[in-house]
Amino acid sequence: MSTATTAVGRKSNEDFRPGSKRQHEVTRLMPGPMLAIILTLLCALVLIPVAYIFLASVNSDIGVARGEFFPSSFSFENYSTIWTSVGLATGLANSVLVAGSTAVVSALMSIATAYVLVRYQFRGRLTILRGLLGLQSVPGTLMVLPVFVLFSSSATYLGIQVIGTQWGLFITYLTFAMPFSTWVMVTYLRGLPRELEEAARIDGASNLGVLVRIILPLSWPGVVVSGIFAFLLGWNDVLFASVMTRPESQTAAVALQVFGASQEGGAIPFYGQMMAASLVCAARWSSCT
Numbered sequence: 001m002s003t004a005t006t007a008v009g010r011k012s013n014e015d016f017r018p019g020s021k022r023q024h025e026v027t028r029l030m031p032g033p034m035l036a037i038i039l040t041l042l043c044a045l046v047l048i049p050v051a052y053i054f055l056a057s058v059n060s061d062i063g064v065a066r067g068e069f070f071p072s073s074f075s076f077e078n079y080s081t082i083w084t085s086v087g088l089a090t091g092l093a094n095s096v097l098v099a100g101s102t103a104v105v106s107a108l109m110s111i112a113t114a115y116v117l118v119r120y121q122f123r124g125r126l127t128i129l130r131g132l133l134g135l136q137s138v139p140g141t142l143m144v145l146p147v148f149v150l151f152s153s154s155a156t157y158l159g160i161q162v163i164g165t166q167w168g169l170f171i172t173y174l175t176f177a178m179p180f181s182t183w184v185m186v187t188y189l190r191g192l193p194r195e196l197e198e199a200a201r202i203d204g205a206s207n208l209g210v211l212v213r214i215i216l217p218l219s220w221p222g223v224v225v226s227g228i229f230a231f232l233l234g235w236n237d238v239l240f241a242s243v244m245t246r247p248e249s250q251t252a253a254v255a256l257q258v259f260g261a262s263q264e265g266g267a268i269p270f271y272g273q274m275m276a277a278s279l280v281c282a283a284r285w286s287s288c289t
Contacts, residue, residue: 086259
């Protein structure tokens with residue numbers, strides 16, 4: 001009797017071992033067919049607009065204006081024209097440079113700041129943490145005029161030209177990316193065990209050595225998340241980039257906006273070029289992230 005009970009118990013444990021089919025069936029929240037239908041609908045919601053943009057980019061402007069989904073004739077001429085008509089090459093280079101540098105600097109600064117806020121006790125620590133959370137509720141639209149006035153006055157009082165430069169846009173994005181990135185890293189570092197740091201200090205590691213050799217390798221998921229957020233902030237922004245850049249320093253988002261605004265009032269806008277430029281920007285963003 002005990003042998004049979006033991007065999008049944010062993011069989012039950014094997015059925016519910018991690019990764020087993022039985023455990024997978026129990027933890028599944030919905031039936032397989034319903035899950036497949038939902039995933040198909042979600043993929044369709046994403047892929048159908050992308051497919052339409054691609055088909056419009058290889059269609060004629062008249063065909064797009066008529067509402068054709070499938071073009072009567074395929075032409076990839078728009079993909080070669082956008083580099084001169086839209087000014088996409090300069091915009092993409094500026095976007096990659098500004099957004100990429102913002103992502104790297106923001107991720108590195110946020111992990112160092114979060115490490116100090118999590119591991120050390122000092123006066124004003126809770127105030128800083130609450131301030132980081134409160135800054136997320138401030139809309140960026142309200143900060144356009146103050147930031148523009150502050151940076152434009154620097155040329156008058158300090159003799160430093162900020163408006164119209166790439167590094168001025170970089171400072172703007174870094175200012176808005178740091179609070180969220182720091183809060184993400186604070187949440188992540190709270191889950192790391194202190195015993196690893198204590199063991200490293202026993203072996204003679206300094207605070208900087210602990211941060212570089214212990215904390216940074218263990219925090220790569222949080223660093224990647226904060227870096228992607230900072231990159232998206234710089235890549236998708238149009239408001240600050242349109243106010244604080246010149247034609248030679250404008251980003252890809254501003255280049256697309258200017259090109260789209262220049263087509264208003266015409267007979268037939270260049271739909272194909274706009275769709276092609278949008279796809280190129282999206283593909284470039286995917287390759288960078």
